[in-house]
Amino acid sequence: xxxxxxxxxxxxxxxxxxxxxxxxxxxxxxxxxxxxxxxxxxxxxxxxxxxxxxxxxxxxxxxxxxxxxxxxxxxxxxxxxxxxxxxxxxxxxxxxxxxxxxxxxxxxxxxxxxxxxxxxxxxxxxxxxxxxxxxxxxxxxxxxxxxxxxxxxxxxxxxxxxxxxxxxxxxxxxxxxxxxxxxxxx
Amino acid sequence: xxxxxxxxxxxxxxxxxxxxxxxxxxxxxxxxxxxxxxxxxxxxxxxxxxxxxxxxxxxxxxxxxxxxxxxxxxxxxxxxxxxxxxxxxxxxxxxxxxxxxxxxxxxxxxxxxxxxxxxxxxxxxxxxxxxxxxxxxxxxxxxxxxxxxxxxxxxxxxxxxxxxxxxxxxxxxxxxxxxxxxxxxxxxxxxxxxxxxxxxxxxxxxxxxxxxxxxxxxxxxxxxxxxxxxxxxxxxxxxxxxxxxxxxxxxxxxxxxxxxxxxxxxxxx
Numbered sequence: 502x503x504x505x506x507x508x509x510x511x512x513x514x515x516x517x518x519x520x521x522x523x524x525x526x527x528x529x530x531x532x533x534x535x536x537x538x539x540x541x542x543x544x545x546x547x548x549x550x551x552x553x554x555x556x557x558x559x560x561x562x563x564x565x566x567x568x569x570x571x572x573x574x575x576x577x578x579x580x581x582x583x584x585x586x587x588x589x590x591x592x593x594x595x596x597x598x599x600x601x602x603x604x605x606x607x608x609x610x611x612x613x614x615x616x617x618x619x620x621x622x623x624x625x626x627x628x629x630x631x632x633x634x635x636x637x638x639x640x641x642x643x644x645x646x647x648x649x650x651x652x653x654x655x656x657x658x659x660x661x662x663x664x665x666x667x668x669x670x671x672x673x674x675x676x677x678x679x680x681x682x683x684x685x686x687x
Numbered sequence: 688x689x690x691x692x693x694x695x696x697x698x699x700x701x702x703x704x705x706x707x708x709x710x711x712x713x714x715x716x717x718x719x720x721x722x723x724x725x726x727x728x729x730x731x732x733x734x735x736x737x738x739x740x741x742x743x744x745x746x747x748x749x750x751x752x753x754x755x756x757x758x759x760x761x762x763x764x765x766x767x768x769x770x771x772x773x774x775x776x777x778x779x780x781x782x783x784x785x786x787x788x789x790x791x792x793x794x795x796x797x798x799x800x801x802x803x804x805x806x807x808x809x810x811x812x813x814x815x816x817x818x819x820x821x822x823x824x825x826x827x828x829x830x831x832x833x834x835x836x837x838x839x840x841x842x843x844x845x846x847x848x849x850x851x852x853x854x855x856x857x858x859x860x861x862x863x864x865x866x867x868x869x870x871x872x873x874x875x876x877x878x879x880x881x882x883x884x885x886x887x888x889x890x891x892x893x894x895x896x897x898x899x900x901x902x903x904x905x906x907x908x909x910x911x912x913x914x915x916x917x918x919x920x921x922x923x924x925x926x927x928x929x930x931x932x933x934x935x936x937x938x939x940x941x942x943x944x945x946x947x948x949x950x951x952x953x954x955x956x
Contacts, residue, residue, distance in 0.1 A: 503695065520695035520738070521728075542688050544726055545877065547792060556766070556795040562725050563796065566695050567718075567742055615791065632876040633790025 505569040509534070510578025518565045525549040525560035527568075528575055536576035536606035540635075547634030550607035550614075551575050557614030559633070576606040579613065589613050589651045598647030600638035608634050612648050621652055690728035694737040701746060701826060704739055704853055709828065711737045713850055718742065719762060719801030722793050747800070747855055750774060757781075759857040761800025761823075765812075766791070768799055777861035780887050783869050784815035790877045800854045803839070806846045809879035809895035811871070813840060817900045818867075818885035818892040821859035827852040840899035862888070868951030872943050874934065881934045882943035884923070884951040891951070893944055896927045903927075906948055916952040923948035 502517045509532055516531055528534045528551065537560050540548030544562040551560045552574040560573075579587035589612050592598070599605040608631065615622065615630040622630060627648045628641075636644060696711075698704035708715065716735035718724060719742070727733045741747060747762040750771050757777050759768065768774055768785035775782045788794055788802070788811050802812040803823060816823075817836040825832055825848055834847055841847045848854060867887035871880045871894075883894030884903075889911055891903040905922035924941035931937050 519692070521690045521692055523689070523729075526689075542729070544722060544789075544793065547790070550792055553795075557792045558795050559792045562722055562793075564695070564721070564725070564738075566697070567721065567740060569697075611792065614795075629876075630791055633792045 503566055505566055507565075507568050507570060508572040510574055516565075520564065520566050522565045523561055524551070524553075524558075524563040524565050524568055524573070527565040528560060528573070531565075534575045534577050537610075538603055538606060540603065540607075545633075545635065546604070546607070547611060547631075548604050548607040550610040550634065552610055552614055555614070555617060557611045557633075574610070574613075576609050579609070587613070588655045589616065589648075592651035592654060593644075593647040596643050596647035596650050598640070598644040600636070600640040604634060604636045604638075608636070608644055612651060615648070616652055622648070624649060627652075688729035690725070691731060691734040693728075693735055695740065696737065697740040697743050699743065701744060701853065701855060704741060704744070705826065705828060705851070707739045708851055708853065711739065715739055717804070717853065719804075720764065720797040721801075722789070722797040723801065723805040723807065741800075741853075752777065752861065753858075755861050756858045757861055759799055759859070761854050761856055762798050763800075765789075765794035765797045765799070765802075769794065776863055778819055778859045780819060780867035780869060780885060781812075781815050781821075781859055783867075784811040784885065787811045787869070787871055793877070799857050803857065804846060804848060804854050806840055806844050806899070807879065808840075808843065808897065808899050809881075809883070811880070811883065811894070814880075814883050814885045814892050814894040814900045815869075816857065816859065817902065818887050818890050819859045819862075820888070820890060821857060823854050824856040824858065825849075825852040826855045831855070833858070843898035845898075866955040868953070868955040870947035870951045870954075872947060882929075882940050882947055884944065884947040886948070886951040886955065891923065891948055893923070893927065893948075896924065896929045896940060896944055898930075901927060903944070903948060910952075917949060920945055920949035920952060 506515045525537050528537050537551050538548040540546035542561050544559050549560040550557050554571050611634050627645050715737035718738040718740045748760040750759050750773050765785040765788045769782050822833050822835045869885050871883040880894045885892045891906050893901045903923045905925035906919045909919040924944040929937045929940035
């Protein structure tokens, strides 16, 4: 067992974990956050998508120990403390960007990550930006509509610091959105 | 799916990683972005006794120009490579190839060094490195050496890295304005190439037409000898013995190699 310290949805945590514990299992079982789903379990479907240091990642293909020192955001961490939905959540609800809902937390998190990198995507960029997320109900049209509506409504700000990759590194890659500032809620 | 148990150590420096490799032995594996290794561990295709995590080695990240070459740290993520102005200007084929790997989430984690060391013959970056005539830097107990892409891919998922060597950086020639073409045939957006072709300068390189990325030598020579693009492309599969899998048999792969080479050469930008 190893001790890891990381921030999940703004909350500092310190837990004993096995090195082989996947981040998605840590989030679901240790933290009790069930938004990230285990779908394909093979890095294909995106149902387990969360933000790690502001960038979308598939939490079934990351070890919890790799996330040590970093910031993880799940769909539970998007809404404001008073329950007001994040603009992306609101857009998915307004445009009915879901059917059964299983892929939705992953779609929403991938969208937040996409809009942080590209606040005004074209429809093609949205489709390409969500290529790592599958909807087995094939409800893609409303999902695309929801992402475009969210982009129109306001910036999909990076939720946590937006450095890609090496945790603790402050140098963000070129083209990466800033993670600073208060969330903008139109 | 849950990997078999293993010990985990986060390397604190390249030197530390080399020490760990020496002390933990052959059954330990280096962990870069983990997007090839962890799925294999989850399927229990591999069960290393220990993982040496390179994820915290900022010294292995970053992209810079060094004379007429670009130097890319081994732990540079695909998303950073794809977005880098230096790479887009100096080696646009490489930036494009990085943007074709998997999907955005995968590109946020996967690394160029990891992808090259994994040496999947169907992958984007090995094909791109060979097409660009690049090289890698490998650091071992005896120092650092350079390995040309031509000598790096030794077999199916096999490289010429010694067991005690760590791939630290990737070098590609800077060639602003050089025309390039890139074609990748897939069934789903995020898949590996069933067949891929990268063409730039005097090189045409094929992915997934054999155990390693391969140069389409007959087509290259025809082109150099003044043959038309169409005539050269007809030779693209010559000398290859592509494997067979659920996606394609050998004959279909040879057909794809010819068609994709034609497209790659026709649509060079």
